[in-house]
Every structure is written in C-alpha cells, then in structure tokens.
Amino acid sequence: MDLLDIARWQFGITTVYHFLMVPLTIGLSILVAGMQTAWYRTGDRRYLKMTKFWGKLMLINFAMGVVTGIVQEFQFGMSWSAYSRFVGDVFGAPLAMEGLVAFFVESTFLGLWIFGWDRLSKGVHLACAWAFSLATVASAYFILAANSWMQHPVGIVFTDGRPRLDSIWAVLTNNTVLAAFPHTVFGCFAVAGAFLVGISAWQIWKHHRDTVGKNPGLERRTEEQNEDRKVWHGSLRLGAWVGVIAFAGLAISGDLQAKLMFEQQPMKMASAEALCHTEQPAGFSIFAIGDVGQSNCEDVKSLTVPYLLSYLANGDLHSEVRGVQQLIGEYQAAYGSHYPDDPRLGPYAGKPVxxxxxxxxxxxxFRFMIGFGAVAAAGAVVVLWLTRKGRYPKWRWWTPLAVLSIATPYLGNSFGWIFTEMGRQPFVVAPNPNPSGVDGVFMYTATAVSSGVTPGEMLTSLIGLTSIYGVLAVVEIFLIVRYVRGGIAGVLPPEPPEGKKESDEALSFAY
Incomplete structure (x- = not known):
C-alpha cells in the first residue's frame, strides 16, 4: 500500500470506531433526560431506576467517545496536512463552536448532573440533564456542518487557490447539513432504541430465571422485584417505540437527502445503484448478481423496481437518471482528466483521475444501510406486538435474538457513513455543481495527504492507533457488561436506614 492508502485506512478505522460511540451517546442522553423528566413529574421510583441505570451506561459510552474522538482532529494535522491547510479557514469556525459546546457546556452540565443528585434541587438537576443532552446534539450539528461543507462547499470566496470563509451562516444553514442532521439524529435514536430493547430483554430473562426459574410454577416476588420487572418491561417498550419512530424519520429524511445527493453528487448516487448507463425511466436495483466492480456493468443482472429510482432522484416517475459512463465524461470535462503533474502527489502525479x-x-x-435499518424497525414492531398488555414471550430464542438486534442499527449507521465518505471519492472536498454554492472549489483526496510523512511512519501510526482502540474496545465492553449484569442494584443504593437523611449517601449516588 502507498501513503494515501494507509492514511485512508487509518482515518477510516478510527472514524468508524469513534462513530460506534456517537449515536448511542446522542440518542441515550436524550432518552435519559426524558426518563428523569418523568420521575420529576410523577415521583414514580421506577423512572428514577431507569434514569440511573441507563444514565450509567450512557456515561461509560460518553467517556469512550471523548477519548476516541480527540484523535480525529489530531489526524488532520498528522496525516492530512495539505487538506488542513486547504479547509482550515472554513473549518476553524464550526470546529471551534463544537469545541466550546463539547468541552464547556457538555462537560460542565454533565459534571453537575453526575455529582449533583443530592446537592441540587430536582428541578435544577433535571435542567442540567437537558442542558448536556441538548449540547450533545448541538455538538453533533457543528461537526455535521463541517462534514457537509466537504460534500457541498458554500459560504466562501475562492482566493489564491484556497477557500476563505465569507459567511458562517451559509455554512451552518447549508442545505446538505439541514438534510443530514435529522437523518443522523434519527439514526442515533434507532441505536439507542435497540440498545434499550436488547438489554431490557436480557434483564427480564435474568429476572425470571432468578425469581421463578429455580422454582417452576412459583411466581412469588417481592414488591421490589415486581417494580424492577416493570422497569425493564417499560424500558423494552420505550426502546421499541423509539426504534419504530426513528425508522420512520430515517425513511423520510433519507428520501430528502437522496434527492439532494442526486443533484449535488450524481456520481455517488449512480454508483449506489450500479447505474452504469443513463436510463429514462430508471428502476431501483434491490440487489445485483454479477461483478458490480466494473463500471460498464456488462455482467451485472439486477432485480429492479421499475420507475422507482426516477422518483427517488427527482420526484418524477419518468425522469432521466444519468449513469456512470455519461458522468465520467462530464466530470472529466469539468474538472480535468489527469492529476496535476506535481511531485508531491507521488505515484499519482500526472496520472488519469x-x-x-x-x-x-x-x-x-447503500443496501446494507437500508437493510439493517429495516431489520431493526421490523424487530421493534415485533417487540411491540409481543409485549402488548404486559405480555412477554418465553420461547427459547427470544432473548438471544433481542440481544443480537442491538447490532442492526449500529451496522446500518456504519454502512451509511462508509457509503457517504467512500462515495465522494476521488474527492475529499467534492465539487459543487449546484448554483447555490461556489463552483470550482474541490480537492482530490490524493492531494490532501501529508507529503512529509513516510509510508513506514504512517503504517506505524495505523498499527499503534488500531491496537489502542482495540484495548479501549475491550475496556468498554467489560464496563458495559459489568454494569448490565449488576442491574439496578449496581447503580442505585438501597433506601437509607430510618432516621438517616438521603444526603448522607452522597458518594453512593456519585457516578
């Protein structure tokens, strides 16, 4: 592998790993704030137990997300210095905003929430929960604004071969980020919903095993045990409802995003359909048999839904959708057929693009993104049906399948981001054919990599970071499993003895 390949592998591995933490943190933080709101309004101890248990898991994931996320911005300087110089004047503003929100608002109010259970009034403590939860969402928005600028450059003037920020408002209201943000947030809720379903199902199975399984036919439980079972059943139903609503939001926002991408990055969307030749009307390919790696698609046979791709692209069943072969000529005419003959490009200098x-x-x-999302949604619907009116299925494979279902929205999110970033190649900053942007602002990925780093140094960095992330994965899984097994008792101490104030148990409540 050459320097560019190693740099791309490094950024891909670390970014996908980091994004495994992000959706759960965003989705779960809002749900935990909602649980605490229910406790504040009703005084029902079940909601307190839900808040404490799911809040603990959210905090573990949040901490790992911070550790792995810091590496992302350092990589811009380490591996992508030319890219950093090119986009630095634009990225400085949204990334600074994200840093202020993440390291001031999020961290401040999260700290108050962690250690303020018995020190702050219930209302103030609840406000802290909403403050850090909404700050987490705002932080994601600023990151997406920066990423969306790479997909669709706006709000700049192009001088001396570099983009200069002209309007931060244009960057923050880029139609690309306005489409990507709700889609990403719904994806986060899909992950959080499946997380609730899988772990709650396991807890119900464990609860049944510990209270009934050892004495078949005996259904005697303490009041506390009955309350805990209601906690898990309520969490299960909440997760399933969140999953169903999230998938509906994903479908609607995904359709809007796809139409925008057909307009802004037609090659990406033609590649997503293996649409090698222009069609009018164009059918949507459900799956293909053959070698989709060839841009002429001569050996590919697809099962298609007639007219659907035309509608998804333009909202018209009979519209034309340009194929890969036609777009190659258009891209070459607009952006050149060869890389610049610059020695800093190494093996790519002067070569065809x-x-x-x-x-x-x-x-x-693209298909795995949609497929895993649909499986997660179907599973959520099944859960709602099987657990209606307090019921709970007891067949053998129910619990293992529920636990495995946690992976489906994670995989859908990951494949979605892989498609988004890989589909933009060979550009790291995509050219903008839309009149709302500035045409001619683009950057090839081959020109973005750091020229002063050797392949050996980059490979060492890749191996080192991957190894560290592997260790962090073991740590996170260990902590998550430990506190899941501990259940409610592991995060919520027993009631204080009679005559002793709850405030005396301050450290017991500290996270």
Missing part, C-alpha cells in the same frame, strides 16, 4: 468510486462498496453499502 478515476472519477468512479469503489462500486461494490457504494452499491452494497
């Missing part, structure tokens, strides 16, 4: 992204990755990544 391949404007077609990796077709198998974009085609199957």
């Amino acid at each position: 391949d404007y077609v992204p990796n077709l198998p990755v974009t085609y199957w990544g």
Whole structure:
C-alpha cells in the first residue's frame, strides 16, 4: 500500500470506531433526560431506576467517545496536512463552536448532573440533564456542518487557490447539513432504541430465571422485584417505540437527502445503484448478481423496481437518471482528466483521475444501510406486538435474538457513513455543481495527504492507533457488561436506614 492508502485506512478505522460511540451517546442522553423528566413529574421510583441505570451506561459510552474522538482532529494535522491547510479557514469556525459546546457546556452540565443528585434541587438537576443532552446534539450539528461543507462547499470566496470563509451562516444553514442532521439524529435514536430493547430483554430473562426459574410454577416476588420487572418491561417498550419512530424519520429524511445527493453528487448516487448507463425511466436495483466492480456493468443482472429510482432522484416517475459512463465524461470535462503533474502527489502525479468510486462498496453499502435499518424497525414492531398488555414471550430464542438486534442499527449507521465518505471519492472536498454554492472549489483526496510523512511512519501510526482502540474496545465492553449484569442494584443504593437523611449517601449516588 502507498501513503494515501494507509492514511485512508487509518482515518477510516478510527472514524468508524469513534462513530460506534456517537449515536448511542446522542440518542441515550436524550432518552435519559426524558426518563428523569418523568420521575420529576410523577415521583414514580421506577423512572428514577431507569434514569440511573441507563444514565450509567450512557456515561461509560460518553467517556469512550471523548477519548476516541480527540484523535480525529489530531489526524488532520498528522496525516492530512495539505487538506488542513486547504479547509482550515472554513473549518476553524464550526470546529471551534463544537469545541466550546463539547468541552464547556457538555462537560460542565454533565459534571453537575453526575455529582449533583443530592446537592441540587430536582428541578435544577433535571435542567442540567437537558442542558448536556441538548449540547450533545448541538455538538453533533457543528461537526455535521463541517462534514457537509466537504460534500457541498458554500459560504466562501475562492482566493489564491484556497477557500476563505465569507459567511458562517451559509455554512451552518447549508442545505446538505439541514438534510443530514435529522437523518443522523434519527439514526442515533434507532441505536439507542435497540440498545434499550436488547438489554431490557436480557434483564427480564435474568429476572425470571432468578425469581421463578429455580422454582417452576412459583411466581412469588417481592414488591421490589415486581417494580424492577416493570422497569425493564417499560424500558423494552420505550426502546421499541423509539426504534419504530426513528425508522420512520430515517425513511423520510433519507428520501430528502437522496434527492439532494442526486443533484449535488450524481456520481455517488449512480454508483449506489450500479447505474452504469443513463436510463429514462430508471428502476431501483434491490440487489445485483454479477461483478458490480466494473463500471460498464456488462455482467451485472439486477432485480429492479421499475420507475422507482426516477422518483427517488427527482420526484418524477419518468425522469432521466444519468449513469456512470455519461458522468465520467462530464466530470472529466469539468474538472480535468489527469492529476496535476506535481511531485508531491507521488505515484499519482500526472496520472488519469478515476472519477468512479469503489462500486461494490457504494452499491452494497447503500443496501446494507437500508437493510439493517429495516431489520431493526421490523424487530421493534415485533417487540411491540409481543409485549402488548404486559405480555412477554418465553420461547427459547427470544432473548438471544433481542440481544443480537442491538447490532442492526449500529451496522446500518456504519454502512451509511462508509457509503457517504467512500462515495465522494476521488474527492475529499467534492465539487459543487449546484448554483447555490461556489463552483470550482474541490480537492482530490490524493492531494490532501501529508507529503512529509513516510509510508513506514504512517503504517506505524495505523498499527499503534488500531491496537489502542482495540484495548479501549475491550475496556468498554467489560464496563458495559459489568454494569448490565449488576442491574439496578449496581447503580442505585438501597433506601437509607430510618432516621438517616438521603444526603448522607452522597458518594453512593456519585457516578
């Protein structure tokens, strides 16, 4: 592998790993704030137990997300210095805003929430929960604004070969981020919902095993045990409802985002469909048999839904959708057929530019994104049906399947981001054919990598970071499993003895 390949692998591995933490933190933080709101309004101890248990798991994931996220911005300087110089004047503002929100608002109010259980009034403590939860969402918005600028450059003037920020408002209201933000947030709720379903199902199974399983036919439980069972059943139902609503939001926002991408990055969307030749009307490919890696698609046979791709692209069943072969010529005419003959580009200097992204990755990544999301939604519907009116299925494979279902929205999110970023290649900053942006502002990925780093140094960095992330994965899984097994008792101490104030148990409540 050359320097560019190693740099891309490093950024891809660390970014996908980091994004495993992000959706759970965003989705779960809002749900935990909602649980605490229910406790504040009703005084029902079940909601307190839900808040404490799911809040503990959210905090573990949050801490790991911070540790792994810091590396992302350091990589801009380490591996992508040319890219950093090119986008620095634009990215400085949204990334600074994200840093202020993340390291001041989020961390401040999260700290108050962690240690303020018995020191702050219930109302103030609840306000802290909402403050850090909404700050987490705002932080994600600023990151997405920066990423969306790479997909669709706006709000700049192009001088001396570099973009200069002209309007931060244009960057923050980029139509690309306005479409990507709700889609991303709904994806976060899908992850959080599946997380609640899987762990709650396991807890119900464990609860049944510990109270009934040892004495078949005996259903005697203490009042506390009955309350705990209601906690898990309520969490299960909440997770399922969140999953269903999230998938509906994903479908609507995804349709809007796809129409925008057909307009802004037609090659990405043609590759997502393995649409090698222009069609009018165009059918949507459900799956393909054959080698989708060839840009002429001569050996590919697809099962398609007639007219659907035309509608998804333009809202018209009979519209034309341009294929890969036609778009290659358009891209070459607009942006050149060869890389600049610059020694800093190494083996890419003066070579032809391949404007077609990796077709198998974009085609199957798009389908895996949709497929895993649909499986997660179908599972949530099944859970709602089987657990209606206090019921709970007892067949053998129910619990293992519920636990495994946690992975489905994670995989859907991951494949979605892989498709989004890989489908933009060979650009790291995509050109903007839309009149709302500034045409001619683009950057090839091959020109973005750090020229002063050797492949050996980059490979050492790749191995080191991957190894560290592997260790962090073990730590996170260990902590999550430990506190899941501990259940409510592991995060909520027993009631204080009679005559002793609850405030005397301050350290017991500290997270």
